[in-house]
Amino acid sequence: xxxxxxxxxxGQGITEEELRLAARNHALPLEALRHPITPAGLHYLLxxxxxxxxxxxxxxxxxxGAVERPLSLSLTELRARGRVAEPITFECAxxxxxxxxxxxxSQPWLTEAVGTAEWAGAALRPLLDEAGPSAGAIEVLFTGxxxxxxxxxxxxxxxxxxxxxxxxxLLAYEMNGAPLPPQHGFPLRLxxxxxxxxxxxxxxxxxxxxxEPFTGFQNAVGYRLYGADAVPGEPVTRMQPRSLMVxxxxxxxxxxxxxxxxxxxxxxxxxxxxxxxxxxxxxxxxGGETFAAADLDAPLGPHAWxxxxxxxxxxxxxxxxxxxxxDAAGNTQPLEPPWNLKGYANNAVERIQVVAGS
Amino acid sequence: xxxxxxxxxxGQGITEEELRLAARNHALPLEALRHPITPAGLHYLLxxxxxxxxxxxxxxxxxxGAVERPLSLSLTELRARGRVAEPITFECAxxxxxxxxxxxxSQPWLTEAVGTAEWAGAALRPLLDEAGPSAGAIEVLFTGxxxxxxxxxxxxxxxxxxxxxxxxxLLAYEMNGAPLPPQHGFPLRLxxxxxxxxxxxxxxxxxxxxxEPFTGFQNAVGYRLYGADAVPGEPVTRMQPRSLMVxxxxxxxxxxxxxxxxxxxxxxxxxxxxxxxxxxxxxxxxGGETFAAADLDAPLGPHAWxxxxxxxxxxxxxxxxxxxxxDAAGNTQPLEPPWNLKGYANNAVERIQVVAGS
Numbered sequence: 001x002x003x004x005x006x007x008x009x010x011g012q013g014i015t016e017e018e019l020r021l022a023a024r025n026h027a028l029p030l031e032a033l034r035h036p037i038t039p040a041g042l043h044y045l046l047x048x049x050x051x052x053x054x055x056x057x058x059x060x061x062x063x064x065g066a067v068e069r070p071l072s073l074s075l076t077e078l079r080a081r082g083r084v085a086e087p088i089t090f091e092c093a094x095x096x097x098x099x100x101x102x103x104x105x106s107q108p109w110l111t112e113a114v115g116t117a118e119w120a121g122a123a124l125r126p127l128l129d130e131a132g133p134s135a136g137a138i139e140v141l142f143t144g145x146x147x148x149x150x151x152x153x154x155x156x157x158x159x160x161x162x163x164x165x166x167x168x169x170l171l172a173y174e175m176n177g178a179p180l181p182p183q184h185g186f187p188l189r190l191x192x193x194x195x196x197x198x199x200x201x202x203x204x205x206x207x208x209x210x211x212e213p214f215t216g217f218q219n220a221v222g223y224r225l226y227g228a229d230a231v232p233g234e235p236v237t238r239m240q241p242r243s244l245m246v247x248x249x250x251x252x253x254x255x256x257x258x259x260x261x262x263x264x265x266x267x268x269x270x271x272x273x274x275x276x277x278x279x280x281x282x283x284x285x286x287g288g289e290t291f292a293a294a295d296l297d298a299p300l301g302p303h304a305w306x307x308x309x310x311x312x313x314x315x316x317x318x319x320x321x322x323x324x325x326x327d328a329a330g331n332t333q334p335l336e337p338p339w340n341l342k343g344y345a346n347n348a349v350e351r352i353q354v355v356a357g358s
Numbered sequence: 359x360x361x362x363x364x365x366x367x368x369g370q371g372i373t374e375e376e377l378r379l380a381a382r383n384h385a386l387p388l389e390a391l392r393h394p395i396t397p398a399g400l401h402y403l404l405x406x407x408x409x410x411x412x413x414x415x416x417x418x419x420x421x422x423g424a425v426e427r428p429l430s431l432s433l434t435e436l437r438a439r440g441r442v443a444e445p446i447t448f449e450c451a452x453x454x455x456x457x458x459x460x461x462x463x464s465q466p467w468l469t470e471a472v473g474t475a476e477w478a479g480a481a482l483r484p485l486l487d488e489a490g491p492s493a494g495a496i497e498v499l500f501t502g503x504x505x506x507x508x509x510x511x512x513x514x515x516x517x518x519x520x521x522x523x524x525x526x527x528l529l530a531y532e533m534n535g536a537p538l539p540p541q542h543g544f545p546l547r548l549x550x551x552x553x554x555x556x557x558x559x560x561x562x563x564x565x566x567x568x569x570e571p572f573t574g575f576q577n578a579v580g581y582r583l584y585g586a587d588a589v590p591g592e593p594v595t596r597m598q599p600r601s602l603m604v605x606x607x608x609x610x611x612x613x614x615x616x617x618x619x620x621x622x623x624x625x626x627x628x629x630x631x632x633x634x635x636x637x638x639x640x641x642x643x644x645g646g647e648t649f650a651a652a653d654l655d656a657p658l659g660p661h662a663w664x665x666x667x668x669x670x671x672x673x674x675x676x677x678x679x680x681x682x683x684x685d686a687a688g689n690t691q692p693l694e695p696p697w698n699l700k701g702y703a704n705n706a707v708e709r710i711q712v713v714a715g716s
Contacts, residue, residue, distance in 0.1 A: 013371020019380065019456060020614045023468050026384035031408040041399030041539050048611050050389040098377060110381050150611040181399050253406050253508040254464065256378045
C-alpha cells in the first residue's frame with residue numbers, strides 16, 4: 001500500500017481497470033503528426049461510456065430550456081442551415097496523466113491524446129438566436145445519447161458552457177468531409193474551438209439554455225482542478241499550450257526508443273494552444289538544458305495546431321529531444337508536470353529518447 | 359522481483375513500456391461488435407514499428423525471387439487486374455495476452471483485438487501464376503515498408519507463408535469500399551483469410567518466392583508458441599475459435615462493470631475461427647457453471663465472424679456472463695487460458711461482469 005491521495009497510486013504499474021480504458025480509447029500515433037489534418041481512425045478518442053447506436057432517420061436535436069421558441073430539428077433540417085467547415089485541434093483534458101506521480105487512476109494517457117480534423121456542420125449561434133434565449137440566460141447545456149455510471153452517479157454525458165463560449169460552437173455532422181464515424185459522435189457532435197475535448201459533446205441530442213449554473217457531474221465534480229485535499233477547484237476549460245514531435249528514426253518495437261543515423265535530420269512537429277495562436281516553438285536536443293527556436297509553418301487556421309521544423313545534426317550516442325510551445329497570450333509549457341488530483345491539463349514538455357549509431 | 363520466466367512479469371501492473379504500446383494500438387470497443395462490418399477506426403490495430411509515409415504515385419509492388427518472370431506493378435496496374443471483395447475477420451495473435459499470469463510483456467491486449475472489414479483488391483494467385491514460381495518453390499515472403507528494431511534485430515516487417523496458403527491471399531487496396539487508411543497499410547496490404555493478423559502484412563511492397571524456408575525474425579523468433587524454457591515451438595498460424603459479447607446495459611466509466619435492469623434482455627455477439635465455420639455458440643449466465651446454446655445468425659461469409667443471440671431474463675444481483683464458440687472442425691474455446699511465453703492464441707472464454715438492479 002502507498003500513501004498517495006485517494007484515487008491515485010504511487011510507484012506501481014497500470015491497473016487492469018486503467019488498461020481496460022486504454023484498450024478502448026487510443027491516442028494519436030506520434031508519426032501521424034505528419035498529417036496536417038488527422039485521418040479518421042488516427043485522431044485520439046476518449047469515450048466515457050459506450051458508443052450509442054443512433055438511427056439517423058429518427059434522430060432529432062432538441063433546443064429548449066430558457067428560450068422563447070423551442071426547436072426540434074432533424075438531420076436534414078440541420079444540414080439545410082448552411083455548412084461551415086474549419087480545421088480544429090483538440091486534446092483530451094487528461095492528456096499526460098499517466099506521467100504524473102502519484103498517478104491519478106483514470107484513462108492512462110501519455111502525451112499524444114490529440115488530433116486535428118476538418119469539422120463541418122451548422123454554426124450554433126444562428127440556431128440559438130432563432131430559439132431566443134431569455135434575458136436571464138447564462139449557460140447552455142449540451143446532452144449526449146451516451147449513458148453510464150460515473151463517480152457512482154448514473155448519467156447521460158452532458159456538459160454546460162457559458163453562453164458566450166457556446167455561441168462559438170459548431171454542430172458538426174462531418175469529419176474530414178465524411179459523416180461522423182460512430183466513435184466520433186455520429187450523427188452530430190458539438191465542437192468548441194480552443195477547449196479541451198470533454199466539451200465537444202458527442203451524439204449530441206439536446207441543447208438546454210439555463211438561467212442558473214449547471215451543477216451536474218461533468219461540470220461540478222469531473223473536469224475540475226483538485227488539490228490533494230480533494231476539494232473541487234477551478235474548472236478545466238481551454239487547452240494549455242503543448243508541442244509534440246514526429247519521433248525521428250525508427251522505433252524499437254517494445255521500448256519505442258528511436259534509432260537513427262548520426263547525420264543531419266530535420267525534426268518536425270506540431271504545437272497548439274486553446275488560448276491564442278502559437279508564437280514560438282523551441283527545441284532542445286540535450287534533454288532540456290538548452291533550447292533553440294524552431295521555424296514555424298504558416299498557420300493552418302485560428303483554431304488548429306501549427307507545424308514547426310528544426311534542423312539537427314544528430315551526434316552519435318543517446319539523446320533526449322524535447323519541444324516547447326509558447327502562445328501569443330504568453331503561456332509557455334513547463335518542464336515539469338503540474339500535478340492535480342485528477343490529472344488534468346498536464347502540458348509538461350515532452351521527452352523523446354533517441355540513440356544515433358549503435 | 360518475481361520468479362517469472364524472462365520476458366514475463368507476475369503479480370504486477372502494466373509497465374510504462376506496455377502502456378506506450380497500448381496508447382498507440384487499440385482494440386475494438388466491445389459495443390462495436392454490433393456492426394457486422396467494423397467501421398474503419400474501430401477495427402483493432404497493431405503496428406510493430408511506425409506507420410510509413412507512402413507516396414501512391416511512385417509506389418510499386420515487386421514480385422521476384424524464384425520466379426520465371428519477375429513483375430513490378432504500379433497501383434494502377436494492380437487495380438486493372440480485377441477486384442474481389444470479401445468480409446474477412448482477423449484477430450491479433452496476442453489477443454488475451456494481458457490476462458495471462460505470469461504476463462508476457464508486450465502489447466497488453468485484453469480480449470477485443472479483432473475486427474471484420476470488407477477487404478477488396480487483387481487476388482494473389484493469378485499474379486503468382488503470371489510470375490511463374492520455380493518447381494522448387496515452397497514459400498512466399500511478404501515484405502512491408504515499415505522498419506524498426508525488434509528483439510535487437512533491425513528489420514523491415516516481413517513474414518513468409520507456405521505457397522498453398524499464399525495462393526489464397528488478397529492484395530487489398532480497399533477497406534470498406536474506401537482506399538486503405540494509412541494505419542491499415544495504405545496503399546496495399548496482404549490479407550490471408552483465417553490467419554491471425556500478423557500475416558496480413560501492411561504497406562506491402564515486395565513478394566519473394568522462396569525455395570528454402572524463411573528464417574527471418576517474424577517467422578523463426580516471433581510468432582511461435584514457446585514454453586517457459588524459451589525454446590521456439592510451433593508457429594502461430596490460424597485463429598483459434600473465440601466468441602465475444604456486446605456487453606449488455608451501460609458501463610461504469612472506471613470499472614467498465616455493466617449496470618442493467620433486472621428484466622429480459624437479448625444478449626448478442628459474434629464468434630469466429632480460422633479453422634472452419636462457427637457451428638455452435640453457448641452462453642453461460644452463471645460464470646461458467648452451465649452453458650446453453652445461443653441462436654446463430656446466417657453466416658456473413660466463409661471467412662467472417664458469425665452473429666449469435668441469446669435471450670436472458672436478468673435476475674437482480676451480480677452475474678458473470680460468458681460465451682463459448684465451437685467450430686465445424688471441432689475446436690472449442692477453453693475456460694482457462696492456455697499459457698505460452700509470448701502470450702499467443704489465448705482464446706479462453708470471456709468474462710463480462712454485470713450487476714442488475716442496484
